[in-house]
Amino acid sequence: MIAGMASSTLQVSTALSIAVIGGIFYEVLGARTDPAAITQALIVAVLCIAFCLAGSAALSITLVRLAPPPHDKAERQV
Amino acid sequence: MLVAGRALQGVTAAVMAPQALASVQAIFPEGEKPLALSIYGAIFGLAAVVGQASGGVLISLDLMGLGWRAIFLINLPVAMLVLLFGIPLLKETRARDAHRLDLGGMALSMLTLGALLVPLIEGREAGWPLWSWVLLVGAPLLAWLFWRYETRLAGAGGAPLLDPSALRVPGLGRALLIALLFYSIGSFFLLFSVYLQGALQVTPLQTGLAFLPFGAGFLFGPLSTPFCRRLFGAYVNAIGMGLEVVGFLGLAGLIAATLTGVHPAPMPLAALLFVIGFGQGLALPTLMAMVTAGSRRTFRHDRRDGQLDSPGQHRA
Numbered sequence A: 001m002i003a004g005m006a007s008s009t010l011q012v013s014t015a016l017s018i019a020v021i022g023g024i025f026y027e028v029l030g031a032r033t034d035p036a037a038i039t040q041a042l043i044v045a046v047l048c049i050a051f052c053l054a055g056s057a058a059l060s061i062t063l064v065r066l067a068p069p070p071h072d073k074a075e076r077q078v
Numbered sequence B: 001m002l003v004a005g006r007a008l009q010g011v012t013a014a015v016m017a018p019q020a021l022a023s024v025q026a027i028f029p030e031g032e033k034p035l036a037l038s039i040y041g042a043i044f045g046l047a048a049v050v051g052q053a054s055g056g057v058l059i060s061l062d063l064m065g066l067g068w069r070a071i072f073l074i075n076l077p078v079a080m081l082v083l084l085f086g087i088p089l090l091k092e093t094r095a096r097d098a099h100r101l102d103l104g105g106m107a108l109s110m111l112t113l114g115a116l117l118v119p120l121i122e123g124r125e126a127g128w129p130l131w132s133w134v135l136l137v138g139a140p141l142l143a144w145l146f147w148r149y150e151t152r153l154a155g156a157g158g159a160p161l162l163d164p165s166a167l168r169v170p171g172l173g174r175a176l177l178i179a180l181l182f183y184s185i186g187s188f189f190l191l192f193s194v195y196l197q198g199a200l201q202v203t204p205l206q207t208g209l210a211f212l213p214f215g216a217g218f219l220f221g222p223l224s225t226p227f228c229r230r231l232f233g234a235y236v237n238a239i240g241m242g243l244e245v246v247g248f249l250g251l252a253g254l255i256a257a258t259l260t261g262v263h264p265a266p267m268p269l270a271a272l273l274f275v276i277g278f279g280q281g282l283a284l285p286t287l288m289a290m291v292t293a294g295s296r297r298t299f300r301h302d303r304r305d306g307q308l309d310s311p312g313q314h315r316a
Helices: A002-029 A035-066 B002-027 B030-061 B067-090 B103-125 B130-155 B172-199 B204-210 B212-257 B266-305
Strands: none
Touching: A002 A035, A002 B103, A002 B172, A035 B172, A035 B212, A035 B266, B103 B130, B172 B204, B172 B212, B172 B266, B212 B266
8 A cells, every 4th residue: 555655656756757847848948959959958857857856855854853764763752 | 559558558567566565565574674675776776777778779779670669579578577487476475455446546546647647748749728728727626536535435444545544644745745756857867868869869779878877876876775874864865865966966067068969078977877876776765665664654553543534643
């Protein structure tokens, strides 16, 4: 059940990533197909990915502060 | 036909992937789980490398004049091997309580995702026609229906596809949001391939090989997770994603600093891709542990209390 949720999140996230960030890439690209346009679109897309990951890292830190995960048994307060 | 075939593949893969992860949870005792999850992550990495490189090789071989279509053949021998080895191995881990399939939940969740993804991909290409907006507005509505349906099913003692109470567990929603953002990298492989082949005229084979440093990092990352966890505790997850951010910012800088149409310097490029892969691999086992372990613990607690809707209890 939970493993299913983790794995579904993986599938959905990948699909969303391709839809949203891929969408941004092709939106920047517009009707052009020249190397300069593709390079520019890729840089924008890469920065979007970096932004998402930075947000994810920040959330991860807040989650650790919220409740230490079970492998830190010594610090756990349940 | 291709789309239908891929959809079927997606559905079956989606049925299978959670089982692999759940098997890790079921087979290994608590103490060995971090290592097992690390190896799971490393194999994910190895598979990504082999997949990318062999995809490139297959296309350049041009088997039977199939061109790019040959990449779909790769799944046949692999699936057969898994069938051969997987069936004897997995007989032992049979589900203790089989539930009836939540067909209504499956249909509603698929409709929700479709209403979200189809307009985002097809609607954008078609220039945002009316139907794409209608679907986008309908997606939250469908999601709400799905939520209501699952809540009612859980309340009636059924086995919903997604138990809403599980999401109310403190931290789980956040863990899933982390996972959602974590996989934003999913689009990178596609877009970087478009860049290599479209802007730099790199061959498909070389494109596949260009991802090798990423794969190498993705292979070593999970293997070093247990060690890093001893040093940094649960912050390993954030550190791994931080490395990825550094790698991606460096990559954007490298590409921006390179003349248009010129291949970026191979060594810095490989180093950056390695860092991204390593960070991804480092963060993956802890991410899986965050989602599966945290929720499983509280979920079991809920079930024992016979009360599904009680996040407040766990803080007490």
